[in-house]
Amino acid sequence: MTVLLATDATYRLLPFRFMRLDESDRGLLLTAETGEYLFLSEAQLDQLVNRRLPRHTPLYKDLLARHFIYEIDGHDPLPEMAAQYRSRKSFLFGGPALHLFVVTLRCNHTCQYCQVSRAPLGGSGHDLSAEHARHAVDRLFESPSPVLTVEFQGGEPLLAFDRVRQIVEAVQARNSEERRSIRFVISSTLHHLDEQVLDFAQEHDIHFSTSLDGPAFLHDANRPTPERDAHARTLDGIRRVRERLGHEAVSALTTLAARSLEYPEAIIDEYVEQQFDSISLRPLSPYGFAHSSRQRLDYPMARYVAFYKQALAYLITLNGQGIRLSEGYASLLLTHILTPFASGYVDLRSPAGAGIGALVYNYDGGVYPSDEARMLLEMGEAGLRLGSVEQPLETLLRSPVMGLLLSAGIAEGLPGCADCAFVPYCGADPIEHYARQSDPVGHRAFSAFCQKNMALLQHLFRLLRDGDDLTQRVLLSWLARRRLADLPVPGYRG
C-alpha cells in the first residue's frame, strides 16, 4: 500500500489511537502513546489526519501540547514523551516488589466463592515449612526493589501464626543490613486474632486486610461459619485492630457473588457505617470454588458493570454529602488516566505484573508468578509454577513459564489491545485468560477481563467528559486521596 505523506503541512502526526464513545460532537476519544487524551468530533478527526487543522485554534494547541501532533520546524517532543513513557512503565525497573507468602491453605471458613480452594482446619500437608520459609526470605531479598511488600495469604494465615512470626523476624533481621523499605500485610478473616498476634503486629507495624462483603445478611451468606457469626466476628476483629494499631491499620474489600449485585447501596452503607474510607467492589474471579460453583454464584460481566455504575453514582452522591469513601478500582484507573505514573496494581499492567511485579511462595515450596497462578494449582493446573523456593530468583525468572507469560503479557502487541484507545491505561492478564479461555493470549471479544475494563474505562471517561462539577471534584479527590472539602477550588477566592 502506498501512503502519500503531505509535505506542505505545518504539522505531522504522533502515534495515537481512537475509540468511538458515542455519537455526540465529542464522541471520539483520542489517546496518545503517552496516555494523554482528548475528545474530538468526527469532523475534527478528519481535519487532523488530513492536515487541515487551522494552526492557531485552541484544538490545535491542545493537540500539540498533548503530543498528538508535532510541528516540523518546532519543538522536538520526543524526549519528553520518552520521559512520560518511562514514568508510566517505571514498575519495570525495580524487580518484584510484592511478595506473597502462603503460610497455610487451612481455614475455618467455608466461603462459597473461595478462590484458593482452602483445606480443612485440621488438615495436614498444607502448611509452609520452616525451611521453605527461610529460602523464601532469601528469594525476597534477591529482588533489587528498594520498596517491598510482604503479604501473608492463606487459607487463614493466623492459623499458622508461628510461621508468620518466623518470616517477619527473619525479614527484619536481614533488613538491618539491606535497609529496604518494607511493609507487612496479613490477609485475614480476623477471627483468630488474639493478644499475642496484636502485640506482634504492633511491635512490627503489621497491617491487616480483610473481607467485608456487606451487611450481615450478605456477608454471612457468602462466608458461612459453623457458628453463623462471620460478620459479627469480622467487625469485632476490625475494632480490635483499630484500637491497638490505629484506624488505618486495617482495610477491607468485597467479593461480589450474584446475590450481592442486588444490593449496591447496602454494601456501601456498611462500609460507611464501619468508617472505611475506601471500598473495592471486585467481581468474582474464575478460580477455586468460585469456578466450581459458578452455576450458582457467577453472573455475566454486563450485570456486574450495571451494578458498578449504580454503586459509583451512589458513592459520588455520598461524597458530595461529606462522606469520604472512594472506590479502589476507580481510583487506580484514574491514576492511569490522569497521571503519567504507574498505580502499583500488578494485575493491570503491561507488561503483565505476574513474576515481574509479584512473586508467590506457596505452602508446598513452589514459587508462582501470581496469587492466581497458585490458585490454579489447586484446580489441577500446575503448569504455571516457576520452580522451587530453593532456586535463585534469577533462575525462577528465567523459567519457561515467564517466557510464556511475557509473550502473552504485553498488551501493546496483543490482538485487539494493540488498536485499543485504552491500552495506555489497561494491562494484560495472561493468567486470567489462561484460566477462562485456556489460552494466555485469549480472544478479546470474549474476554471478561476486557469487557470489565472496557466498560469501566468508558464509564469513567464519560464522567470526565460530561460529569457535573461535583462528579469531577469527587473523582479528583479520590485521585488525590484527599477529602473533597480539602481540594483547592480553581480561580480567585472570594
Added chain:
Amino acid sequence: MPWSFTLSLDETTYPLGVVQRTVYALADRLTCLVAQQPGRVSLEVMPLLLAGEGAPSAETARALLYRNLNDFALRERIRLETQGLCEWLARTALKEAGL
C-alpha cells in the same frame, strides 16, 4: 433462517490486515469467512450463533462492518504515518532497564 450476505472489498482501500482486525473486533456478534481474490477481499457474513436473540440484523451488521472497516483503515493509515515512533519511544524510555 439466519441471514447472510457477502461483501466484496477493494484490497487497496481495505487491505487484508484491516479486514482481519475488523472481523476480530466483531467476533462476539458476527461470523465472517474471509477470502482473497486478485485485488479483492471478500467477506461472507452471518450472525454469530452464540449471540442468539442479541444478534444484529443484516442491516445493522452491514453498517457495523463498514464503520469498523473504515475505522481500522484509518488506524492503519495513522500507524503507517507514525511508523517507528512507538518503537523509538519504548526503546528510549526503557533502555536503562536493559531492554
